[in-house]
Amino acid sequence: MYYPPKQPVMERKRTMAYKALILGEDAAGLLQPLQEAGFAVEAIAGVPDCTAEMARLEKMGPVLLCVAARQVEPAIVSQLHGTLDCELILVGDHKAQSRFAGLVARGIGMYLRQPPELKYVSELLEDIHQDAEAASRKGKARQQTVAMDQFGPLYGSSAPMQDMYRFLRRAASSDAVLCIHGESGTGKELVAQAVHAYSAHGAEPFEAINCAAIPTELVESELFGHEKGSFSGAVAEHLGIFERVGQGTLLLDEITEMPHGIQVKLLRVLESGQFRRVGGEVDHSYQARVIAATNRDPHEAVRSGLLREDLFYRLSQLEVRVPPLRERGQDIVALSRLFVARFDEANDRRLTLKKDAERALLNYHWPGNVRQLWNVIQKACTTARRDIGAPDLPLEDDSAAAGGDSQDSVSIPAGFTLRQAEEVLIKSSLARHGGDKQRVADDLGISLRTLYSRLERYSDNAAR
Numbered sequence: 001m002y003y004p005p006k007q008p009v010m011e012r013k014r015t016m017a018y019k020a021l022i023l024g025e026d027a028a029g030l031l032q033p034l035q036e037a038g039f040a041v042e043a044i045a046g047v048p049d050c051t052a053e054m055a056r057l058e059k060m061g062p063v064l065l066c067v068a069a070r071q072v073e074p075a076i077v078s079q080l081h082g083t084l085d086c087e088l089i090l091v092g093d094h095k096a097q098s099r100f101a102g103l104v105a106r107g108i109g110m111y112l113r114q115p116p117e118l119k120y121v122s123e124l125l126e127d128i129h130q131d132a133e134a135a136s137r138k139g140k141a142r143q144q145t146v147a148m149d150q151f152g153p154l155y156g157s158s159a160p161m162q163d164m165y166r167f168l169r170r171a172a173s174s175d176a177v178l179c180i181h182g183e184s185g186t187g188k189e190l191v192a193q194a195v196h197a198y199s200a201h202g203a204e205p206f207e208a209i210n211c212a213a214i215p216t217e218l219v220e221s222e223l224f225g226h227e228k229g230s231f232s233g234a235v236a237e238h239l240g241i242f243e244r245v246g247q248g249t250l251l252l253d254e255i256t257e258m259p260h261g262i263q264v265k266l267l268r269v270l271e272s273g274q275f276r277r278v279g280g281e282v283d284h285s286y287q288a289r290v291i292a293a294t295n296r297d298p299h300e301a302v303r304s305g306l307l308r309e310d311l312f313y314r315l316s317q318l319e320v321r322v323p324p325l326r327e328r329g330q331d332i333v334a335l336s337r338l339f340v341a342r343f344d345e346a347n348d349r350r351l352t353l354k355k356d357a358e359r360a361l362l363n364y365h366w367p368g369n370v371r372q373l374w375n376v377i378q379k380a381c382t383t384a385r386r387d388i389g390a391p392d393l394p395l396e397d398d399s400a401a402a403g404g405d406s407q408d409s410v411s412i413p414a415g416f417t418l419r420q421a422e423e424v425l426i427k428s429s430l431a432r433h434g435g436d437k438q439r440v441a442d443d444l445g446i447s448l449r450t451l452y453s454r455l456e457r458y459s460d461n462a463a464r
């Protein structure tokens, strides 16, 4: 008996129906959930004569096989499973279960006790349906569905982003030193990459150095290199980033965290166009374009004595503030869709954001900016089974990040791994301290270096 699929109850639109085969009366209870999940169902009441039916069944192509365990022999199920391209669900009581326990223990099919819990069955069928759709799409390229302005690696169409693109285009054509500032995770490194890409240095290397992540005693050598034997541990000659990058672009990230002694040396290098390796006696000219970045307000950093005023003036011949995500309006939604599309492409899924999710994303204040948005979307994509709704989004309580009473508490959802919990902890601490990494490191009892290596891992994951 053939039953066409009923109108699916899910919001997801079906483009084609997948087939399901019910064998035996005890499994007839699955008919309705199967139809509602979009399967075209064929039900065979009696035990099929496999040898006679097999050729026809094989022609059905991929099929979900639902078997009444009490009415069908394990040998027949085994033969059907071995021959058909199928997913297997067995339904029955505990007596029948013992006959199939060995088969199921080997990972063949799934056993649902009778009567199966319909809510669970519907969800399971939906998952199976989605997997089948994904399998049928395999190899077909996912359409890029996100329409957004793009400048180099930067995406966004909001007015503040478009203003920034215009400025960056001009900055790219000049060789003046550019100082980029903005909150953590706003995309400062991408801004530097964009300027590099549009500049005359674009065909040369781009290298970034994080001044806060290098032990003080090594900063100078990392920047300018060292001669063999210039200090204990200098067992070989080492090229610094100024030399390695050649005619490319050099990003000095977290410039305000650079030790003062090195700030003096850097100023001299920028003014003279020449540097000297540690332990060296020869001056080398450099041709790289220099860009500096910080997630502090550089004017404030000068006032508080973190950044030398003379160096700041040299570094900020051009200055750009990267807008925080909360100032970018609809870009939040468009970026979210872009990130969902990237996740889909990497994982061969097809998720969409529901309207309530988009509203929640728009209303959130994004203390961790685009990096946080990526993490939120990535987690939601990983855990959502169908489309992503507001409850799927791991957004921290508004009051927590906005400075309410609950600021001191962080909620870690059940099921999070230790790594994910660590990430939540670090990010909430960053939000609490307005991106001040030293305070975060102090707060969490870890070194700045460890903090940076964690943040780097999160941003690597984001870029993947």
Ligand SMILES: Nc1ncnc2c1ncn2[C@@H]1O[C@H](COP(=O)(O)OP(=O)(O)OP(=O)(O)O)[C@@H](O)[C@H]1O
Binding pocket: 153, 154, 155, 156, 182, 183, 184, 185, 186, 187, 188, 189, 190, 191, 253, 294, 295, 370, 371, 374, 455, 459, 462, 463
């Ligand atoms: N406009 C954008 N379009 C697409 N992706 C973006 C955009 N801005 C940032 N990202 C992504 O967000 C993440 C953080 O960006 P990035 O590392 O450039 O931020 P940052 O401001 O330099 O962070 P930090 O202050 O911690 O150094 C990266 O994965 C980056 O690819």
